[in-house]
Amino acid sequence: xxxxxxxxxxxLIRARVERTPKLVCYGQNxxxxxxxxGLTRDLKPGPDxxxxxxxxxxxxxxxLGFGLMxxxxxxxxxMKQQDFLLFGLDHLVNTWxxxxxxxxxxxxxALSIVVDSGYEGPQSRLNNFxxxxxxxxxxxxxxxxHDDAAIVLDRHLVAPGFRLIGVSQRLFRETPLHFDGxxxxxxxxxxxxxxxxxxxxxxxxxxxxxxxxxxxxxxATSRISASLFSAPGMLIDDWSAILADVGRTRRLVILDDSRxxxxxxxxxxxxxxxAGAADTIVVRERSAADQVFAPNADxxxxxxxxxxxxxxRKA
Amino acid sequence: xxxxxxxxxxLAADVLRVRLSQxxxxxxxxxxxxxxxxxxxxxxxxxxxxxxxxxxTPDALCLTHRxxxxxxxxxxxxxxxxxxxxxxxxxxxxxAMGCMNxxxxxxxxxxxxxxxxxxxxxxxxVALASTVTRDGSVTFVATGDGAIEEGSFWETLxxxxxxxxxxxxxxxxNGWAMWTKIDxxxxxxxxxxxxxxxxxxxxxxxxxxxxxxxETLSRLRDGMTGKPGPVVVEVALSTLGDIHVPVAxxxxxxxxxxxxxxxxxxxxxxxxxxxxxxxPVFALTQRFDRDRLQALARSxxxxxxxxxx
Numbered sequence: 001x002x003x004x005x006x007x008x009x010x011x012l013i014r015a016r017v018e019r020t021p022k023l024v025c026y027g028q029n030x031x032x033x034x035x036x037x038g039l040t041r042d043l044k045p046g047p048d049x050x051x052x053x054x055x056x057x058x059x060x061x062x063x064l065g066f067g068l069m070x071x072x073x074x075x076x077x078x079m080k081q082q083d084f085l086l087f088g089l090d091h092l093v094n095t096w097x098x099x100x101x102x103x104x105x106x107x108x109x110a111l112s113i114v115v116d117s118g119y120e121g122p123q124s125r126l127n128n129f130x131x132x133x134x135x136x137x138x139x140x141x142x143x144x145x146h147d148d149a150a151i152v153l154d155r156h157l158v159a160p161g162f163r164l165i166g167v168s169q170r171l172f173r174e175t176p177l178h179f180d181g182x183x184x185x186x187x188x189x190x191x192x193x194x195x196x197x198x199x200x201x202x203x204x205x206x207x208x209x210x211x212x213x214x215x216x217x218x219x220a221t222s223r224i225s226a227s228l229f230s231a232p233g234m235l236i237d238d239w240s241a242i243l244a245d246v247g248r249t250r251r252l253v254i255l256d257d258s259r260x261x262x263x264x265x266x267x268x269x270x271x272x273x274x275a276g277a278a279d280t281i282v283v284r285e286r287s288a289a290d291q292v293f294a295p296n297a298d299x300x301x302x303x304x305x306x307x308x309x310x311x312x313r314k315a
Numbered sequence: 316x317x318x319x320x321x322x323x324x325x326l327a328a329d330v331l332r333v334r335l336s337q338x339x340x341x342x343x344x345x346x347x348x349x350x351x352x353x354x355x356x357x358x359x360x361x362x363x364x365x366x367x368x369x370x371x372t373p374d375a376l377c378l379t380h381r382x383x384x385x386x387x388x389x390x391x392x393x394x395x396x397x398x399x400x401x402x403x404x405x406x407x408x409x410x411a412m413g414c415m416n417x418x419x420x421x422x423x424x425x426x427x428x429x430x431x432x433x434x435x436x437x438x439x440x441v442a443l444a445s446t447v448t449r450d451g452s453v454t455f456v457a458t459g460d461g462a463i464e465e466g467s468f469w470e471t472l473x474x475x476x477x478x479x480x481x482x483x484x485x486x487x488x489n490g491w492a493m494w495t496k497i498d499x500x501x502x503x504x505x506x507x508x509x510x511x512x513x514x515x516x517x518x519x520x521x522x523x524x525x526x527x528x529x530e531t532l533s534r535l536r537d538g539m540t541g542k543p544g545p546v547v548v549e550v551a552l553s554t555l556g557d558i559h560v561p562v563a564x565x566x567x568x569x570x571x572x573x574x575x576x577x578x579x580x581x582x583x584x585x586x587x588x589x590x591x592x593x594x595p596v597f598a599l600t601q602r603f604d605r606d607r608l609q610a611l612a613r614s615x616x617x618x619x620x621x622x623x624x
Contacts, residue, residue: 022447048447055469055477060436064474069442070425071375073447075440094430098418101411108524 005171006038008146012041012153013111017076020158021047024068025105026054026061027078031235037172038114062088065108066095066162072106074158079112083126092136095160108162114142116207116257117169118298125298127259129166129206129273133234135261139190140164140234144209146233147183148192150169150256155189164234168207177213186241190233197225200251200311203242204230205265206258211284211302215253218304223312226253234264239271251277251311256285257300282310319526319603324611326364326525327603332614332619333360334586334596335386336393339623340383341556344576349400351413354574355587359487360557361595362520363388365528366485367453369536370423373452375441377428377434377544379459381414381487383427389422394622432465434458435484439471442480443593453539459498461492463504472513475545482545483535491571510547521551553593556580569577584613 017025023046030040031053045051054061058079065075079085085092088110116127133140140163141152156163185192195216202219204212209230216228227245246252252272256265263285272278284302319327337355344353356363363384365436370376370389378385385395391407399406399417406412407419415429425441429436438456445452462468463486475482486506490497508620510517518535520528528550535546556577559567580588592598 024447050447052478055470055473057436057466057474060439060467060470063433063436063467064440064443066435067377067426067442068444068447069440070420070437071441071444071448073440073444090430090433091436094435095428098412098416098426098428102420259565304340 003175005174005176006167007070007132009149009153010038010041010165013040013147013157015045016153016157017051018046019045020074021049023049023074023076023158025051025078026064026074028054028056028080030078036078036080039113039167051105053254056292058084058087059091062091062110063095065110066091066099069104069106069108069162070102073108076157077110078169079110081124081197083124084111085110085112085132089132089135092132095195096136096138097132099162106159106161107160109157109165111167112166113169114166114207115169116215116298119295121295122293127206127257129164130234130258130264131166131260131262131284137235138162138164141189141232142166142168142206142234143232144168144171144177144204145205145231146178146226149176151183151185151189152232169222171207171210177210186238188233188238189239190231190236191226192230192232195228196232197227197249198293199224199249200226200253201242201246201249201253202226202228202253202267203268205254205256205263208209208255208257208300211257211300215255215302215307216306219308222308231268234266237265239268242268243275244278245274246277250279252280253282253307253311254284255302260285282307316602323526324603326368326529327608328390328611328615329364329367330360330525330595330599331586331597331608332615333363333387335612335619336387336396336447337383338580338582338586339393339619340397341577342418342582343397343623344401344580351400351402352415352574353400354383355380355556355572356381356554357572357577357580358553358594359384361523361528362485362487362524362550362552364525365532366457368529369532370455371453371536373450374423374536375452375454376424377438377441377456377461378424379434379457379462380427380429381459382417382427383414385457386417386419386424389419391419391422391423392622393619396414397623402411425544432458432462432467435462435471437465438482439474442475443478444483445481446478453483453536455483455485457487457598459486459492460486460488460490460497463506463509464501471546472509472515472547476513476515479543480545481539481543483532484545485548486549487552488549489552489571491503491554493573494570506547506549515544516546517549519549519551520547522592523552523595524602525595525599526602553589555588555594584616585609586612
């Protein structure tokens with residue numbers, strides 16, 4: 001069977017779970033049926049650990065992880081849809097505010113599927129990962145490809161403290177993008193660089209790296225050599241790696257496929273403008289016209305030719 | 316009734332200490348000494364003392380915003396509680412939590428929440444952890460009759476039952492939620508039937524007899540070893556410190572105490588607030604010698620007064 005985005009992530013999770021002691025993996029149907037479309041298939045507990053199917057009580061299940069943490073036990077809550085995280089916002093904000101002051105040594109990760117695949121209808125279409133992170137002031141990581149999956153899951157799936165991890169349902173059956181070891185993360189693991197260029201800097205937010213990689217290839221055919229970054233982190237304080245690159249290329253391209261009105265990408269744009277790092281800034285994000293609530297394909301496309309034209313102009 | 320033994324006198328002393336400590340805090344509230352919101356629990360001393368007495372060394376107690384009495388019962392000094400209310404580093408929680416989130420993990424209180432129903436769901440994780448660490452702990456979680464209106468109450472019972480977790484859910488039923496009586500706001504909820512729906516044992520405590528409460532809770536706690544699973548304990552109590560609120564053009568409205576100072580409640584060496592078993596201190600006189608209780612109260616007052624400075 002060929003490697004898919006979700007089978008790759010599943011393999012990384014399984015390996016980590018099996019070797020982690022005192023860990024409780026839990027969630028609805030994580031050991032039954034499709035196992036969340038393969039995300040949690042064949043999870044086996046490590047020493048003194050448990051893997052359990054639970055009831056449908058998201059508010060309580062989010063709080064449960066913090067209770068485990070307080071008693072020195074780590075937890076991973078696997079969630080079928082990030083929409084369900086809305087039930088647990090109180091715990092994300094209020095409970096975490098208490099627990100974080102205790103500097104817990106245990107790990108707690110809420111790993112959810114962002115249903116960005118379209119055709120769900122007016123509901124089950126939430127694609128606002130960064131908003132959860134902003135409200136709770138908790139770090140989140142979006143997994144978009146073969147390489148950042150390893151970076152994010154190795155560093156953050158089990159680590160002291162609490163974080164959110166999101167995976168894209170749209171990408172589940174895709175062959176994951178692979179950068180042959182070229183991916184290099186910053187120390188915080190919030191920014192990853194995939195390629196260097198001289199004429200432009202492409203930075204991809206949320207789950208837009210596939211579109212960014214496509215743009216990177218298309219610009220190359222137009223003889224525009226671009227650097228390629230993604231920002232898996234949802235809360236980023238340090239833009240220095242990206243701004244240094246933009247300082248050389250003087251042209252910044254920002255892609256963001258989230259639905260938030262307060263995007264992480266806007267902070268990069270602001271930082272670049274304040275630093276005077278770019279002569280040209282091109283932004284591609286979902287427009288108000290994209291906010292169609294009837295079932296639809298919900299795709300995020302980037303017009304490479306248009307971007308190339310804008311890059312040719314001075315700001 | 317047999318003469319109280321030493322352990323029972325210790326329970327009586329704790330009830331008096333928790334009451335006097337709260338009355339002293341109330342005097343500070345009247346003087347506006349604290350910036351953090353404070354929810355006194357006058358009238359809740361018997362259940363807090365009994366829960367503390369029933370807890371084993373590894374046990375955990377998850378609390379609500381009304382947690383002063385449990386923190387005091389678990390051994391926090393009045394000085395440490397007042398320091399916490401003043402946000403000083405010598406406070407129970409190092410001055411980092413204030414009143415509504417006051418915790419004392421070393422004394423078995425890992426969590427208190429100011430959000431209605433929040434501590435219930437956290438208790439599921441605390442209890443589940445005991446099945447991983449195998450530390451033999453039982454999780455106590457306190458809530459109120461207002462919080463059982465939240466979905467988390469039902470979700471929590473379901474989870475505790477589904478995974479046979481060693482948990483004792485204590486519902487402090489004072490019949491009020493903030494400034495409204497329960498029957499002014501919602502339909503009755505039969506907590507015994509709720510427990511039965513989850514096939515969980517149910518026990519009702521009433522009368523504020525701290526010795527009987529402690530015996531019952533200890534029996535329930537020890538029973539968790541052989542047969543884990545949640546037990547629901549409903550405690551009938553009155554939150555004392557009630558007030559009469561002026562109403563324009565009408566008679567003053569009687570309301571139950573909710574938070575802040577209890578302005579009509581005064582500090583006295585013999586700290587009975589109501590001459591009935593609605594008052595846990597008065598209830599002590601039905602089992603213990605009144606003269607000796609009053610002497611004990613005076614002695615405790617002498618210990619506590621200096622801690623307020």
